[in-house]
Amino acid sequence: MQKLIIKGNKELNGKIYISGSKNATLPILAASILGNQVQLKNIPLVKDIFTMVDLLNFIGLKTNFIKRKNIINILNIDKNINTLAPYKLVKTMRAGVLVLGPLLTKYGKAKVSLPGGCAIGTRPVDLHLFALKKLGAKIKIKDGYIFAEAKKGLIGSVIRFPSISVGATENALLAAVKAKGKTILKNCAIEPEIKDLIEFLKKLGVKITSKGRTITIIESGFKNSKIVHEIIFDRIELGTYMIACALLAKKKMKIERINPRIVKSEIDILKKIGVKIIKSKSAVTIKRNKKLKKINVTTKPYPGFPTDLQAQLMVLLTQVNGVSKIKENIFENRFMHVPELKRMGAQIEIKNKTAIIKGPTKLTGAEVMATDLRASVSLVLAGLVAENRTIINRIYHLDRGYEFLEDKLKSCKAEIKRI
Ligand code: EPZ
Secondary structure (H helix, E strand, C coil), X not given: CCCEEEECCCCCCCEEECCECHHHHHHHHHHXXXXXXXXEECCCCCHHHHHHHHHHHHHCCEEXXXXXXCEEEEECCCCCCCCEEXXXXXXXXXXXXXXXXXXXXXXXXXXXXXXXXXXXXXXXXXHHHHHHHHCCCEEEEECCEEEEECCCCCECCEEECCCCCHHXXXXXXXXXXXXXXXXXXXXXXXXXXXXXXXXXXXXXXXXXXEECCEEEEECCCCCCCCEEEECCXXXXXXXXXXXXXXXXXXXXXXXXXXXXXXXXXXXXXXXXXCCEEEECCCEEEEECCCCCECCEEEECCXXXXXXXXXXXXXXXXXXXXXXXXXXXXXXXXXXXXXXXXXXXXXXXXXXXXXXXXXECCCCECCEEECCCHHHHHHHHHHHHHCECEEEEECCHHXXXXXXXXXXXXXXXCCEEEEC
């Protein structure tokens, strides 16, 4: 099993570019089932994307992945389509459940494995199924699979989500695009990745408008011509590297290929802590400030502070003056990095949904275990700050979502290697 070895407490110096967003690419790959010929650009080369492409191939789409250019061409000739998403592919990557909406709406049926729980929580799909039922789908759960059917097609409806879910909004949207009449989705997630999905669907010919948390989809024809779409940047990767710079960039560092307006809450919070950030049109410049201030943060759906940056922010808060608090409001079990950070010297206490972080503390290298994608990268950040050597085990989690992590860090003088 591969490990990462980091020699910490070294200054970072250089420039970093941000890759395409994993969480925007996954639903757009699922949405490609609805088209004929699609070209996607700026695809991040990470494990979850490869798994989704395997799933599309299993379903019967033809794909040509030009990895050196981060481009994928997808062809759906609507022949020999398998409306099945098997357990072996969905269990390793929950986003596999996003093929449910497109398969059902286009082919009238789908059999998709239930994704099951994962390290950060139970993660049910009841809200996905609630929306599909409202669109007229018949749904049965049997043998660990969702069996969905809509022989005469789906029917537009007004659906208010009882709580906000990124995946349920995406699945409902992907199903509604071929429903008869008009669908109004209320209390939707409005993450930038969903905005990107809407842009993609518009290119396919779907009539969609969105205002606040309401998305309206009107029955429309699909284009047969080839469409080209470039995936937005990965805002969580950006947040991760902004925190790395806030910890270790003695001189100004530039992070490129981004849009700072999309990460307003993250930048505001880092600035409140005292990090020096200068925004330009497609980059941010960051420098460490030794006098960092404590803060209280709660994770929320977009435009709030993202749960996917909670673990990384916690590492920064171990280095600020005073007692900070982070309340995790999205997932019930997303503090698994805490015991590992404590092994490196962090002073963190958990009370219900809140982590209380005492700073500043000197972190020292240790052998630690990665548990999920964002927890893993928080250990990388901690390893970069800590004195001596940190060994991170189970780094396959990192490979699910961070493109060229070691290369990007090494190019900024970090001492990190994979064995
Ligand atoms: C997406 O997961 C992201 N994944 C996650 O990124 C991210 O943490 C999460 O949104 C929140 O921002 C992708 O985009 C592929 P949710 P998703 O449905 O869609 C509950 C990462 O590290 N819920 O918005 O699964 C759920 O349990 C990952 O890149 C239900 O109760 O998240 C959670 O508490 C991990 N019933 C809350 O809603 C449902 O049917 C939000 O989950 C669905 C969700």
